[in-house]
Amino acid sequence: MNKGIIMEIKRNYAIALSDEGVMDKIASKQNMRVGQKIFYFDDDIIKTTTNNISRYNSFMKAIGSIAALFLIVFTFFHTIKSETAYAVVSLDINPSIQIEADSNLKIIKVEGVNTDGKNIDFTDMKDMTLDDGIKKIKEKLIEKKYLETNKDVLVGIAFVKNGDNSNYEENLKVAIQSTFSTEDVTLTYVKGDKEAVDEAKTKGISLGRYEASLKVDDETKKKIDVAPVKEITASIKDKDNVTQWDAKDEKDVKLTPVTKPSSDAITEKPSTDKPVINAPSDNKDTNTDANKGSEGNSKPEKNNDVLELDPEVPAQTDKDGTSTPPKKDDVINIEPNNGGVIQNNQTSGKIDESPNTTQLEPSKNQQSVIDKVVK
Template sequence: MNDLDNIGVVIKVDKDGAVVMTDEVVFKRIRKREDLQKGQKILINENDVIDNDVTLESKKTIKYYYPLLAGIASVILVVFVFYRVFVVNNTTYSYVSIDINPSIELEVSRAESIKDVRAFNEDGKRLLENMELEGMNINKAIKLIIDKSRGMGYFKNNEINSILIAAVPGKDSNIEKTEEEKKFNDFLDRIKKDIKITYSSFIDAKVIMVSQGIREKAEKNNLSMGRYYIYSQEKMEGKQGSAQLQLPPTDTESPITTGAHITTNLPMTASQPATCTISSLPLSTPQKLQAKPTYSIPANDKSNAGNDLEKGKDAGVLPTPQQIEAILGSGLKGAYYNNSDLTQLAMCRIDPEINFRWVEDSPDGLIGNDTFSVRWTGLVVPRFSERYTFSTYADDGVRLWVNNVLIIDNWKSQRSATSQGSLDLAAGRQYDIKLEYFEDVKACQVKLFWSSKSQKAEIIPSSQLYHKTVVYQGEDAKFSRCIKESSNSGFSGNGYVNFINEKGSYVDWIVDIKKDGIYTLNFHYTNGTDIDRPLEIIVNEIPVCNRLSFIGTGSWTLWKHQYVPLNLKAGINVIRTIAITKDGGPNIDYMELIAAQN
């Protein structure tokens, strides 16, 4: 007999012993023990039983026990309800990760309420600030997350934005049972349906169930389940960027370098800068130019002959810089200053859109959190011939010129405020645009919108923003143990340079600098693998950056940007980019030389 069958509740204690009632409502008399009390639940030892079937003498006796039995039943019922409500319902039913650009995870109870919240990146941490999600229903919590993400500018208007929601049953869930598996699938379906009903006009949500193995590996690499799922699927298929939904790279450091990149219509940000700092970069001595035409580089030539500056009859003779003055699309040039009056230049880069909400953080590791300023310059191309209204939303001051006309002048310390200005523009024409911004203290953000009779109000997209610059084509550079190729689409010019898989292969970029100052090298590259292919940067034989990362881009036809700021002196400078691992370097289309000076 199972011991659980011999459990009873003490209903009477007297000088001769005690009466207990079993779960089958059988009354037994047992020997008296010192520890017995009314209402106590005990294990009945058969050796202690005096009478296995106590007969209650009268209705009076039965009535005497009714209140006690009712009380015992009530206690049992309360304990049962408490266990169901506060124990069973509060066990972990699922972990749900949400990837927009903020990457977060929700721990969900069986009652479908939030037990705990976790952020995987800085965007996630900022999103969760002042949000009290614990105890909230999962669907309501997801709506709040989407609404706040939209308010922070992580979704584009008038476009369908993709988000990925990945879920795994908690270890307390018995998902192996068919009925439980169906319930879990229904749980996921409700999440997807609720999002579709509320946000179908601008969100396409992909909701997936992943394995415990995916969650464990994601935990190990400090990634969300969704991001690790994308990575694992692509790795299994032997290619990168193949997943149907592609996500932005996380800013959380991890040994996993995912090949998945943004197609989710999130606010665009510039590529991450190198870990080198401006203060460590010496002003390298430029070299004297000796007039010499660029060598002719045959396609697929892996030899050193004629390609290595250190060898051959022309050793020591620098070729003429093959720079091209160009107008490039996809953004404005941003010059960032470490004070509020645009005088202490720290760095420059290309920003695809002016859509920034830094909160109380810095735009870049080279910039302070407060009292900084930015000047964006370039060209804007309207879609329609009509009067356009330009709007800024900024904390603190802004000034905007379009076609050299000052149309917004709100240069003062203030909380977030909207400013507007209008003028007539012609479709397809390039107009000069300049936006100046300064941050005083604490919160900081700046956004640039436009609208017209035919143009709905929106952040001015990168497709309509251009900048004047100087580029150096990879195929025109000097290189060693590299090859010139044109087999993968997406490049500019006549081709690109392939570092091949060899440590020590390098490309020399011969650049002509007009004025001493801070410049930014912006490399247009592709890396179709899932590993980093870093380069060392040497200027005029002086190392200036030990490791500039070139992470996977998703495929060999998907091109991205990586930049590094440098101090350069006027004259001819030789910039050598050297592969520092056995996997070699990326394929480089061109190197853009960004100067802050206009």
């Protein structure tokens, strides 16, 4: 017994494809339909010598081959499409290096363009992010000692597809600048497009050198493939669509100037070295009434820089004409910061304004003589 699928139904027979891949012409039966799985016996097979079955078998094999080929081609082109570059970035130091990256900032390919670039192995950088890949390129350049004397880098950027690529470009520049900021280099950026990428490949130079060749003088243009990068960047730095970034500028510390206040705004605080001078109080209880006024309210805080004196007390005269010296309440207490007390005993209610005059209180014998003279 054979097992197969109905491939075609005619009026008097049907074509079945067996599990062995053989087309058999079998007797048609009621309710047969195309695509139906059936079991049939050898007796159901119609023996024929015609070439129809052979031609049908050949046709089906051809269809199968075409389907397989189409699947292979589709897979191939799908892979190629996913590997298509979205952006092209070139770095010219002395080696010329060109990077192709996809829309996700992943590296598709890195290759050297000139002789020095081709002597560096970049095969280990595929599928890296642009940030990691550029760091890896810097490590290779340092290893080869290219950055010891070459401090100028020409950077070419181009996008294969038109559109708003500002975010992509900004991320790319941040990756380049953060990587080379430690090497005190000057980056000079030029921009191109897909046609510029193709033209650069045709001429065998990097994207950056090709774009620079459109801006330099004729003499430099003739040797654009071997001209020193410093010479190229110096000649295009002031051209349109050329921008520069200097790592040294990023390291400069910007100090905020300190504005000195005007003389009017300066308030001089009283020196703490000045003594505190308090005038004597009529109330002997200095602990409880020193800070109270006549009505019991608190007195305002006194200015320590002002010497306050009680009103002058005139000398008193007894009935017999004897002059009485002022009371001890007229004594001025001067309290310096160290807590000491200096007493100045006055002989009259007036203060002698002469700075060189010293007043002495008469002794008892002198006072008795004065009293007799007065009498």
